[in-house]
Amino acid sequence: MGKDFYGDLQLGVLGGGQLGRMLIQEAINYNVNVHILDPDKNAPCRKLCNRFECGSLSDFETVYNFGKDLDMITIEIEKVNVDALEKLEEEGVLVYPQSRIIRLIQDKGLQKQFFKQNDIPTSAFQLISTKENLKNTNLTIPYIQKLRKDGYDGKGVKKINTVDDLETAFDEPSLIEEWVDFEKEIAVIVARNDDGDVATFPMVEMEFNPEANLVEFLIAPSTYGFDIQQRAEELAKKIANDLQIVGLLAVEMFLTKDGEILVNELAPRTHNSGHQTIEGNYVSQFAQHLRAIFNLPLGDTRCRTNAVMINLLGEEGYEGLAKYEGVEEILAMEGVYVHLYGKKFTKPFRKMGHVCIINDDRELAISNARKVQEILKVKA
Amino acid sequence: MGKDFYGDLQLGVLGGGQLGRMLIQEAINYNVNVHILDPDKNAPCRKLCNRFECGSLSDFETVYNFGKDLDMITIEIEKVNVDALEKLEEEGVLVYPQSRIIRLIQDKGLQKQFFKQNDIPTSAFQLISTKENLKNTNLTIPYIQKLRKDGYDGKGVKKINTVDDLETAFDEPSLIEEWVDFEKEIAVIVARNDDGDVATFPMVEMEFNPEANLVEFLIAPSTYGFDIQQRAEELAKKIANDLQIVGLLAVEMFLTKDGEILVNELAPRTHNSGHQTIEGNYVSQFAQHLRAIFNLPLGDTRCRTNAVMINLLGEEGYEGLAKYEGVEEILAMEGVYVHLYGKKFTKPFRKMGHVCIINDDRELAISNARKVQEILKVKA
Numbered sequence: 161m162g163k164d165f166y167g168d169l170q171l172g173v174l175g176g177g178q179l180g181r182m183l184i185q186e187a188i189n190y191n192v193n194v195h196i197l198d199p200d201k202n203a204p205c206r207k208l209c210n211r212f213e214c215g216s217l218s219d220f221e222t223v224y225n226f227g228k229d230l231d232m233i234t235i236e237i238e239k240v241n242v243d244a245l246e247k248l249e250e251e252g253v254l255v256y257p258q259s260r261i262i263r264l265i266q267d268k269g270l271q272k273q274f275f276k277q278n279d280i281p282t283s284a285f286q287l288i289s290t291k292e293n294l295k296n297t298n299l300t301i302p303y304i305q306k307l308r309k310d311g312y313d314g315k316g317v318k319k320i321n322t323v324d325d326l327e328t329a330f331d332e333p334s335l336i337e338e339w340v341d342f343e344k345e346i347a348v349i350v351a352r353n354d355d356g357d358v359a360t361f362p363m364v365e366m367e368f369n370p371e372a373n374l375v376e377f378l379i380a381p382s383t384y385g386f387d388i389q390q391r392a393e394e395l396a397k398k399i400a401n402d403l404q405i406v407g408l409l410a411v412e413m414f415l416t417k418d419g420e421i422l423v424n425e426l427a428p429r430t431h432n433s434g435h436q437t438i439e440g441n442y443v444s445q446f447a448q449h450l451r452a453i454f455n456l457p458l459g460d461t462r463c464r465t466n467a468v469m470i471n472l473l474g475e476e477g478y479e480g481l482a483k484y485e486g487v488e489e490i491l492a493m494e495g496v497y498v499h500l501y502g503k504k505f506t507k508p509f510r511k512m513g514h515v516c517i518i519n520d521d522r523e524l525a526i527s528n529a530r531k532v533q534e535i536l537k538v539k540a
Numbered sequence: 541m542g543k544d545f546y547g548d549l550q551l552g553v554l555g556g557g558q559l560g561r562m563l564i565q566e567a568i569n570y571n572v573n574v575h576i577l578d579p580d581k582n583a584p585c586r587k588l589c590n591r592f593e594c595g596s597l598s599d600f601e602t603v604y605n606f607g608k609d610l611d612m613i614t615i616e617i618e619k620v621n622v623d624a625l626e627k628l629e630e631e632g633v634l635v636y637p638q639s640r641i642i643r644l645i646q647d648k649g650l651q652k653q654f655f656k657q658n659d660i661p662t663s664a665f666q667l668i669s670t671k672e673n674l675k676n677t678n679l680t681i682p683y684i685q686k687l688r689k690d691g692y693d694g695k696g697v698k699k700i701n702t703v704d705d706l707e708t709a710f711d712e713p714s715l716i717e718e719w720v721d722f723e724k725e726i727a728v729i730v731a732r733n734d735d736g737d738v739a740t741f742p743m744v745e746m747e748f749n750p751e752a753n754l755v756e757f758l759i760a761p762s763t764y765g766f767d768i769q770q771r772a773e774e775l776a777k778k779i780a781n782d783l784q785i786v787g788l789l790a791v792e793m794f795l796t797k798d799g800e801i802l803v804n805e806l807a808p809r810t811h812n813s814g815h816q817t818i819e820g821n822y823v824s825q826f827a828q829h830l831r832a833i834f835n836l837p838l839g840d841t842r843c844r845t846n847a848v849m850i851n852l853l854g855e856e857g858y859e860g861l862a863k864y865e866g867v868e869e870i871l872a873m874e875g876v877y878v879h880l881y882g883k884k885f886t887k888p889f890r891k892m893g894h895v896c897i898i899n900d901d902r903e904l905a906i907s908n909a910r911k912v913q914e915i916l917k918v919k920a
Contacts, residue, residue: 185565188588190867191880208568210587442875457872464844487570492837495822500571 169454170195172226172233174217176205178501178511179236179430182438184208186446190454197226204502220244227253234407234453235429238266239310256406256453257428264403265426268335269308275423278402280395282423283414284338291329294320294336302339305329340422342414346382347433348396349410349445351452358400359448359458360393361441364433366412371509377529378469380436383522384415391421399426408449410434432471432511439497439516440467466522468529472513472538474506480540482506490532495519505540512538549834550575552607554597555616556585558881558891559810562818563616564588566826570834577606584882600624607633614787614833615809618646619690636786636833637808644783645806648715649688655803658782660775662803663794664718671709674700674716682719685709720802722794726762727813728776729790729825731832738780739828739838740773741821744813746792751889757913758849759906760816764795771801779806788829790814812851812891819877819896820847846902848909852893852918854886860920862886870912875899885920892918 169192173180176198184194184205194209201214215222217237223244227233232254233245245259264270275282286297287308294305301323307316307330319339320329345366352358363384367377382389396411403409410431412424434445443451443459451458474482482505490496500513515532519525549572553560556578564574564585574589581594595602597617603624607613612634613625625639644650655662666677667688674685681703687696687710699719700709725746732738743764747757762769776791783789790811792804814825823831823839831838854862862885870876880893895912899905 181568184588185568188561188565188882189877189879191882193587207573207590208564208588451871456868459871460874488836491831491839494840497569499569502568502571 169193169232170210170230172197172230173205173209173236174223174226174233174240175236176200176203176209176212177236178204178499178513180205181208181501182435182444182499183234183236183430183446183449186444186450189447190450192450195226195230197223202504217241224248227255232256232453234449235262238262238428242266254453257409258404258406261403261405261428265428267308268306268311268425269333271426272335272337274402278399280399280402280423281421283340286336288334288336291326291331294326294329297336299336299338301325304337304339306335306337308333308335340414340416340424342422343417344384344415345412345424346384346392346415346421347378347410347412347431348392349408349431349434349437349448350393350396350400351408351448351458352400352405353452353458354406354455357458358397359461360396361434361437361445361448361461362463363389363392364436366433377471377533378433378436379522379526380440380467380469381463388415388419388421395421395423399423403428406455407452408434408445432514435499435514436467436469436516437461438499439518440464465518465520466525468517468525470515470517470529470533471511472500472515472536474508474510474512474538476508478538478540479507480505482512483539484512485537485539486535489535490515493517493528493531495525495528496532506538549573549612550590550610552577552610552613553585553589553616554603554606554613554620556580556583556589556592557616558584558879558883558893559616560585561588561881562815562824562879563614563810563826563829566824566830569827570830572830575606575610577603582884597621604628612636612833614829615642618642618808622646634833637789638784638786641783641785641808645808647688648686648691648805649713651806652715652717654782658779660779660782660803661801663720666716668714668716671706671711674706674709677716679716679718681705684717684719686715686717688713688715720794720796720804722802723797724764724795725792725804726764726772726795726801727790727792727811728772729788729811729814729817729828730773730776730780731788731828731838732780732785733832733838734786734835736781737838738777739841740776741814741817741825741828741841742843743769743772744816746813757851757909758813758816759902760820760847760849761843763902768795768799768801775801775803779803783808786835787832788814788825812894815879815894816847816849816896817841818879819898820844845898845900846905848897848905850895850897850909850913851891852880852895852916854888854890854892854918856888858918858920859887860885862892863919864892865917865919866915869915870895873897873908873911875905875908876912886918 172195176196181204195211196205196209197213206212217240223241227248242263245255249255269287302321305318349361362381364380410427414422438444495518497516517529552575556576561584575591576585576589577593586592597620603621607628622643625635629635649667682701685698729741742761744760745762790807794802818824875898877896897909
């Protein structure tokens with residue numbers, strides 16, 4: 161990197177939500193000048209960066225013009241205009257993760273084919289163009305239908321449980337995947353820098369809110385056996401190397417009931433399944449992402465203690481100006497860290513913040529997290 | 541507090557330097573809207589707040605106008621216009637620390653008298669108006685002369701070692717203090733909220749750079765016996781209670797060679813002697829200050845491990861656009877955390893950042909800190 165990047169470097173981030181916000185909290189330590197592009201004029205990062213530009217992430221001209229005078233660009237969301245990033249890369253702007261990786265991951269069909277080509281264990285699948293194709297698929301019901309593009313946080317995903325559900329199936333290019341009757345959803349965040357150094361955070365266990373289809377509860381480190389953790393972490397490293405990614409990669413996996421690990425999806429960025437690293441690990445995922453994209457030595461990913469992360473979701477039945485209940489009460493508890501995302505408006509299941517609960521006693525961390533979940537509410 | 545302060549609260553900070561910057565890094569977690577007033581248009585906080593105003597901290601109108609529409613004001617430097625703060629308090633703006641405390645602490649003479657009135661152990665002293673008074677002081681040489689007002693980071697402080705030094709003594713209202721032949725400089729940071737809850741961080745040991753007269757090396761927790769630590773912490777609590785302060789108070793003390801503790805100076809704000817709490821403790825001094833001024837339950841001040849903090853000072857002989865040497869190398873070391881302050885220009889001994897070094901092995905933390913000190917340089 162030609163510049164002395166502690167002070168001079170102009171870093172663009174596509175997306176100005178909570179991930180960008182927590183990245184800024186860390187980037188401050190390195191004097192990085194952060195530029196944010198986000199379509200929402202009230203985006204969580206709007207007042208915390210050198211330049212905030214309100215504009216579309218999917219428009220070629222907007223993304224290209226935003227990036228053309230910057231040194232480096234990263235993302236906090238995959239749904240961005242990749243053609244613009246490709247052109248910026250050609251013109252010498254560093255884009256991490258690389259545009260080809262974003263393009264691959266944007267399409268759940270290509271992602272799945274990538275797994276297959278690289279011997280990465282994943283569930284059986286098929287790609288279809290219209291729902292007509294579902295009539296002669298090889299997969300047996302139940303299965304999952306995912307739109308190949310633009311799905312996010314559970315949107316664009318349907319479970320087909322019965323023949324009747326075929327009627328309401330998406331009529332668009334989709335991926336269908338065999339239903340995995342998993343024992344646990346697990347995730348590993350891996351980082352790779354341009355020198356090729358690779359490091360994984362310890363595997364975490366996730367619990368989803370089935371209604372919202374969001375991670376709402378996450379525990380690290382895992383108590384599964386060393387063998388399982390090692391396999392999950394090796395798999396994440398293999399994928400980072402196969403992709404030759406620069407930056408962070410979140411690898412979401414299923415641990416099946418017979419101990420097999422199947423890769424579900426990738427996110428080439430900081431991820432909800434790594435928020436507990438801020439208090440729980442020696443280096444946070446945000447610090448690690450910066451180290452990776454700046455080609456610095458990767459940090460120490462070990463856990464400092466047990467950490468449970470819960471998402472703070474907008475309460476059902478409330479929409480409007482956000483009001484927070486119970487913050488004072490949970491701050492009286494030991495080892496509780498609140499992260500609000502600066503979102504003005506709440507709606508049901510919107511991610512409004514998260515809370516990290518740490519404790520050297522794992523069971524206490526979990527029971528404290530359950531208490532926090534009962535006490536803390538976002539209403540309107 | 542009438543408002544739901546997670547989102548609505550408008551917090552003004554007088555001063556936009558590194559303390560304000562680290563406070564913002566924490567305030568982001570609570571959706572606090574931060575307004576900064578600083579005379580330097582390149583102040584470290586300038587791009588990280590809701591509103592940045594460039595203006596004098598000592599001008600009545602500037603401070604008053606800055607604060608009049610805010611809910612709460614805090615400081616990161618004592619040298620501010622207290623009359624304006626008093627008027628703002630009268631008009632209902634919450635000022636923490638309270639204006640009367642800032643007024644007291646601005647004047648090292650009043651501060652010393654406060655110690656005396658409240659039976660707080662401190663070195664023998666005398667207040668003088670001109671250097672003429674030095675001819676018939678009761679104190680014997682060597683002693684320290686400190687300007688009553690506007691001293692900062694060693695400025696406005698002189699040691700009178702010989703009768704000849706009397707010639708060059710300050711000819712202004714001063715405090716003269718008996719020279720304390722101390723064993724160690726120690727500090728305790730204490731927090732008090734409006735409910736009257738009081739909590740101290742564990743006592744830290746400081747090593748000064750005698751040339752720059754700045755803390756350059758700090759170790760927590762201390763290895764002095766429980767008795768000493770307890771006395772230091774109780775003293776800090778007593779002072780916080782005597783002052784009825786709301787917010788953080790740094791209490792700098794001398795541990796004398798016969799085990800006596802003498803209070804040296806107070807700073808009613810976050811302090812250089814608490815930077816290691818970010819990585820070293822369960823709650824950082826910045827989080828604790830926010831908890832205190834928002835009247836939230838105070839956080840867990842315990843150390844998570846051994847932490848050494850070193851100030852990163854501008855290298856002697858260099859002045860101009862700052863360049864950082866050795867960042868990459870120190871980031872390859874275990875347990876090393878870099879905090880750069882976003883200052884464009886360096887000059888000799890300017891505080892450009894700090895580094896925190898943590899390790900479960902205290903000796904290793906110290907030796908790693910010494911390595912960092914050798915490697916990391918700010919030049920121009």
